Amino acid sequence: MKIELMRSVPLFAGLSPEEEERVAQVMQPQQHPQGASLFKQGEPCDALLMVQSGYVRLLGENNITLATLGAGSVLSEAEFLRGLNHTTSAVTASEVALLSLKDEALRSVIKQAPEIGLKLSSYFGEQIAQMEEYLVERLADTSVLGDLPRNVLRTLARRLRPRQVQAGEALYEAGQHPQGLFLVESGSLVAAGETDQAPERMVQSGELLGVLSLLTNKPHALTVRAAAPSLVWVLSTGDFYRLGSEHPILRRTLGRRVRSRLSQADQTQAIIRLAQSPIFAKMTPDHLRAIAERLVLQHVPAGEPVYRRGEAGDALYLVDAGEVEIAAENPAGVVEELDRVQPGGFFGEMSLLTGRNRTDNAIATRDTNLWVLYKADLDELVGMDPNIGAILNQVVAARLAAQDESIDEQRYRRFPLLANLSGHDLREVVRHLHPTRFRAGEQIFRAGTPGDALFFIERGQVRIQPLSGGHGWVLREGELFGERSVLTNQLRGQSAFAETEVDLLVIGREDLEALMMRLPTLSLSLSRLLSQQLEQPGAPAPQFAAEGAQQQAAIPPAPTLSAQRRRAAAYRQPVEPVESSGGLGAWFAGLSTGAKLRLALLIVLLIYLIAVAAPYAVRTLFAGPTVASNTQVTAAGISTNVRGAVSPGENAVAAMPAQGESQLVALANPGAQPTATYTPYPTNTPLPTATPTVTPTPTDTPVPTATPTFTPVPPTPVPVVVQQEPEPEAQAAAVAPALPPRAWDGRLDALGVGVVDAPVSSGQPYWRLIEAKWENEQEAGGKHHIYVEVLDESGKRIVGQPVTVFWPGGSDTGVTEDKNPPDYAYNYPMYKAGNSYNVKIEGLPSDVVQGMGLGTPEQRFYTIHTTFKLIFQRTIAP
Structure with missing residues (x-):
C-alpha cells in the first residue's frame, strides 16, 4: 500500500524498487479526525505528509482557504525539502489517513544510500536539505577539511552541487584556470601530469581536487579525466571566495594542508x-x-x-x-x-x-x-x-663572516656624529641602533615629554615644531635630532613630525650614555657637535641642518634669560696665561672672526638702545594708559601662544599652572640662545589722539521713547532700539542649530557601505558619525583595519569608550585608548572581504556604519588590504 502511494507521487518516480522499499520502511501511517490541525503557518516543517484518503484544507492568512487536497496529494513538499518553516496551515476537512516521512528518517536513509538523495535532488531541481548531513560527514572524512568546525562544514555542504562526468570526459585539464573545488563521490577518475613522462594515478573516492589552483589562482598542473561514469560534488569558484571571506579559517586550513610540486x-x-x-x-x-x-x-x-x-x-x-x-x-x-x-x-x-x-x-x-x-x-x-x-658551505661561511665582522659603514658614516669613529667603535654604536619607520604626518614625539632617545634620519624628512608656536624647520637625510634633551635631561622643547614617510635609526638614552662611557671618540664627537650649535646664535639645529639654520639666522640674537635654562659652556682646552702686551688694538686683533662679529653686533645694539630705544621709552612713558594696555595685550599674547602650541590633554606641559608661565616660555625653543621674557621691537606707532573714544557716525536710528515699558508698534523698515523677546519656539531653534553635514568619502558608496542613523528624538544625546573615509591598498600602506575615533561634544578624545564591530554570526567589543595622534583611538583588523563588518558605539543610541570589508569597488570579494577610518562624536539631537 505504501509503495503504491509512493509511485503516484512524482518525487519518488525515479527510485528503483530497492530504493522504494528503503524509503517505505521508514514511513509512518497516521489517522486524524475531521477538523484536526496538521500543522500551522510558521512552524518547522519536519515531516513530508502524503494523503492516503480523505481531504485536507490548506489555509492562508486570516484562515482563508487556499485549496482542498485529496488522496495522492503531498503536503509542504517544498518546505520539507528545503528545510524551511511551513508557509501555510492545514486542517482536516474529513477523516484523513496519512503517510508521514520524518526528516530524521530520510536523513538516515540517505546516509546509507546517498544515491536516493541524489535522485530526489535531481527531481526537485536543487540539492535537498536532507543531503546536508551526509555531505558534512563526507567533508569531515577528508584529510584536508577534517579539522574544520561543523558550522563551516555545514555551510560548505549547502553550496555543493552534483555533477555527472561521463567516461572519457575531462573534469579539468592542465593549464586550465580553476573552475571550482571538487569532491569525488563515486566512479573512476585518472589524474595525469603535464608531460607524457609523468605517471598517472587513480583518484580515490572522497578525495578533494583543484584546491591549490583555487587558493593560488594558478592554472591546473594536472589533467583529471573520467575512466568510467563518475559523480563529483562541485563548489563553484565564486562560492569558494565568498565562503573564504565569511570563514577565514577555510582558507587558512586549506593553505596549511595542501601543497604540490611546481608546474x-x-x-x-x-x-x-x-x-x-x-x-x-x-x-x-x-x-x-x-x-x-x-x-x-x-x-x-x-x-x-x-x-x-x-x-x-x-x-x-x-x-x-x-x-x-x-x-x-x-x-x-x-x-x-x-x-x-x-x-x-x-x-x-x-x-x-x-x-x-x-x-x-x-x-x-x-x-x-x-x-x-x-x-x-x-x-x-x-x-x-x-x-x-x-657551494652552500662557502656561501654560509661568507654570510656568517659578513654578519660578524662587517657592516655597511657608508650607510652610517654619512651622519656627522658617526663619521669620525673607528670601525670597531662604529660597529659598537650600530649594534644599539634600532630602525623605526613613521608614516607621513605621524608624530615622532611631543614637546614637553622626557628626552629618552636620539634620532638619526636615514630616509625622508622630519619637521621640528617649537613649543612657542613659531615657524618650524625641516631636517633631512643624514641629520639627527633630540640630542639636547637626551644629554641635558630636560623636557623636549619641540615636537617632531614626519614630513614624509621617514626611516629613523634610534638609540635610547641609557645605551647612549653607556657608549659614551666606553667610547671617548663618541663623547668627543658629540661635544664638538654641541659646540658647533652653541657657536651659532639662534640656530635651532646642528650646523649641518641647512634649512633650520637659514630660517633661524634671520632672527636677531636676544638678551640672556634666567639661569634656569642656561646651558653649561662648551668644553675648551685650558690655555696657559700669557702676558698682555700691545694694548686694546692687539687685544682686538687677537680675537677670532666670530668674536669680532659678536663684538660688532654688541656695539650696534648699544647704539640702537641709546639712539632709538631710550628716546622712544621716554616718549611712551608719558602715555601711561596706552603703554599699560599694550603691555597687557603682549603678555596675554605670549601666554596664548605658549599654551596653544600643545593641545589640552595631550601632554603635561599644556596642564602647567599659570605661575609656571616663565617655564613654558623657557621651554618654547631650546634650540635658541637663552633669552629674557620676549619684548617686541619698537615700531613707528602713531601717537594717540586726544579723543579717548571714536565718535560714532550719525545714523538714522530713531531715538528710544521715554516710556519705561515696551509699547508694540507696527513693523517698519527702520530698526528700533528696544527689541521684543523671541518666542520660546524661536529660542529653542536658536539653541539647537542644524547639525553640520557629515564628511563622507564618495568611494564608500561604490563599496556598498552605508550608515543607519540612530533613532533619537530632539534633545536626546547619541553617537553621531561625523566623518567616514576609505583608503585603498596604496593609501593604507599594507594595513587592513577599521580605525575608530570617539569624541565628546567639544571634540576631545574619549578614552575607555566601548566600540563594537559585529558581523553575521559574531561580534567583538573593545575600548578606545589614548594613542599618539594621528593614530586613531581604536582599531580592528579585517580578514573578510565584501560587506562583512558593521561598527557602532556603545552606551548611547549610535549611528551604525554597515557593509565594510576588504576589497575594492572593482573587486569586492577579494582580500585586498584596505582601511576604513571613522569618527564618532557625542551629539545632542536637534
Missing part, C-alpha cells in the same frame, strides 16, 4: 630566480634545475604566519606572489619591522643553511604564494651531488 612554467621561472639569488648564483644549470624540481608551491593567507621566532629553520622561501613581512622583537619588547619581501625575493635561507632556529617572525601581509625548498629535499640533493654541498 613546468613555474619551474622555469624558479630557475631564473634561483640563478639571480646570491646563494645559488654559482651553481650549474643542472643543479638549479634539480632544485626547481623539488620546490613546493604553498599558499599563505593574509595575516597568517609563515614561521615564528624559535621554530626550527627547515625551509627556504621564495615569494612568487604577495608580500611577507619580516619582524623581530627589540630589547624593549617592541616588535619592529625588519623587511618586506616582495615577489622575486627570498627569506629564511640562513636558518636553513646553518640549522639554527628562527630569530624573527615571517607573516604574510596579503594572500601570498610561496615556493618552498625543504631541508629534507636539500639534504637529498647534497647526498646526490656533493658539489652542491660544497
Whole structure:
C-alpha cells in the first residue's frame, strides 16, 4: 500500500524498487479526525505528509482557504525539502489517513544510500536539505577539511552541487584556470601530469581536487579525466571566495594542508630566480634545475604566519606572489619591522643553511604564494651531488663572516656624529641602533615629554615644531635630532613630525650614555657637535641642518634669560696665561672672526638702545594708559601662544599652572640662545589722539521713547532700539542649530557601505558619525583595519569608550585608548572581504556604519588590504 502511494507521487518516480522499499520502511501511517490541525503557518516543517484518503484544507492568512487536497496529494513538499518553516496551515476537512516521512528518517536513509538523495535532488531541481548531513560527514572524512568546525562544514555542504562526468570526459585539464573545488563521490577518475613522462594515478573516492589552483589562482598542473561514469560534488569558484571571506579559517586550513610540486612554467621561472639569488648564483644549470624540481608551491593567507621566532629553520622561501613581512622583537619588547619581501625575493635561507632556529617572525601581509625548498629535499640533493654541498658551505661561511665582522659603514658614516669613529667603535654604536619607520604626518614625539632617545634620519624628512608656536624647520637625510634633551635631561622643547614617510635609526638614552662611557671618540664627537650649535646664535639645529639654520639666522640674537635654562659652556682646552702686551688694538686683533662679529653686533645694539630705544621709552612713558594696555595685550599674547602650541590633554606641559608661565616660555625653543621674557621691537606707532573714544557716525536710528515699558508698534523698515523677546519656539531653534553635514568619502558608496542613523528624538544625546573615509591598498600602506575615533561634544578624545564591530554570526567589543595622534583611538583588523563588518558605539543610541570589508569597488570579494577610518562624536539631537 505504501509503495503504491509512493509511485503516484512524482518525487519518488525515479527510485528503483530497492530504493522504494528503503524509503517505505521508514514511513509512518497516521489517522486524524475531521477538523484536526496538521500543522500551522510558521512552524518547522519536519515531516513530508502524503494523503492516503480523505481531504485536507490548506489555509492562508486570516484562515482563508487556499485549496482542498485529496488522496495522492503531498503536503509542504517544498518546505520539507528545503528545510524551511511551513508557509501555510492545514486542517482536516474529513477523516484523513496519512503517510508521514520524518526528516530524521530520510536523513538516515540517505546516509546509507546517498544515491536516493541524489535522485530526489535531481527531481526537485536543487540539492535537498536532507543531503546536508551526509555531505558534512563526507567533508569531515577528508584529510584536508577534517579539522574544520561543523558550522563551516555545514555551510560548505549547502553550496555543493552534483555533477555527472561521463567516461572519457575531462573534469579539468592542465593549464586550465580553476573552475571550482571538487569532491569525488563515486566512479573512476585518472589524474595525469603535464608531460607524457609523468605517471598517472587513480583518484580515490572522497578525495578533494583543484584546491591549490583555487587558493593560488594558478592554472591546473594536472589533467583529471573520467575512466568510467563518475559523480563529483562541485563548489563553484565564486562560492569558494565568498565562503573564504565569511570563514577565514577555510582558507587558512586549506593553505596549511595542501601543497604540490611546481608546474613546468613555474619551474622555469624558479630557475631564473634561483640563478639571480646570491646563494645559488654559482651553481650549474643542472643543479638549479634539480632544485626547481623539488620546490613546493604553498599558499599563505593574509595575516597568517609563515614561521615564528624559535621554530626550527627547515625551509627556504621564495615569494612568487604577495608580500611577507619580516619582524623581530627589540630589547624593549617592541616588535619592529625588519623587511618586506616582495615577489622575486627570498627569506629564511640562513636558518636553513646553518640549522639554527628562527630569530624573527615571517607573516604574510596579503594572500601570498610561496615556493618552498625543504631541508629534507636539500639534504637529498647534497647526498646526490656533493658539489652542491660544497657551494652552500662557502656561501654560509661568507654570510656568517659578513654578519660578524662587517657592516655597511657608508650607510652610517654619512651622519656627522658617526663619521669620525673607528670601525670597531662604529660597529659598537650600530649594534644599539634600532630602525623605526613613521608614516607621513605621524608624530615622532611631543614637546614637553622626557628626552629618552636620539634620532638619526636615514630616509625622508622630519619637521621640528617649537613649543612657542613659531615657524618650524625641516631636517633631512643624514641629520639627527633630540640630542639636547637626551644629554641635558630636560623636557623636549619641540615636537617632531614626519614630513614624509621617514626611516629613523634610534638609540635610547641609557645605551647612549653607556657608549659614551666606553667610547671617548663618541663623547668627543658629540661635544664638538654641541659646540658647533652653541657657536651659532639662534640656530635651532646642528650646523649641518641647512634649512633650520637659514630660517633661524634671520632672527636677531636676544638678551640672556634666567639661569634656569642656561646651558653649561662648551668644553675648551685650558690655555696657559700669557702676558698682555700691545694694548686694546692687539687685544682686538687677537680675537677670532666670530668674536669680532659678536663684538660688532654688541656695539650696534648699544647704539640702537641709546639712539632709538631710550628716546622712544621716554616718549611712551608719558602715555601711561596706552603703554599699560599694550603691555597687557603682549603678555596675554605670549601666554596664548605658549599654551596653544600643545593641545589640552595631550601632554603635561599644556596642564602647567599659570605661575609656571616663565617655564613654558623657557621651554618654547631650546634650540635658541637663552633669552629674557620676549619684548617686541619698537615700531613707528602713531601717537594717540586726544579723543579717548571714536565718535560714532550719525545714523538714522530713531531715538528710544521715554516710556519705561515696551509699547508694540507696527513693523517698519527702520530698526528700533528696544527689541521684543523671541518666542520660546524661536529660542529653542536658536539653541539647537542644524547639525553640520557629515564628511563622507564618495568611494564608500561604490563599496556598498552605508550608515543607519540612530533613532533619537530632539534633545536626546547619541553617537553621531561625523566623518567616514576609505583608503585603498596604496593609501593604507599594507594595513587592513577599521580605525575608530570617539569624541565628546567639544571634540576631545574619549578614552575607555566601548566600540563594537559585529558581523553575521559574531561580534567583538573593545575600548578606545589614548594613542599618539594621528593614530586613531581604536582599531580592528579585517580578514573578510565584501560587506562583512558593521561598527557602532556603545552606551548611547549610535549611528551604525554597515557593509565594510576588504576589497575594492572593482573587486569586492577579494582580500585586498584596505582601511576604513571613522569618527564618532557625542551629539545632542536637534
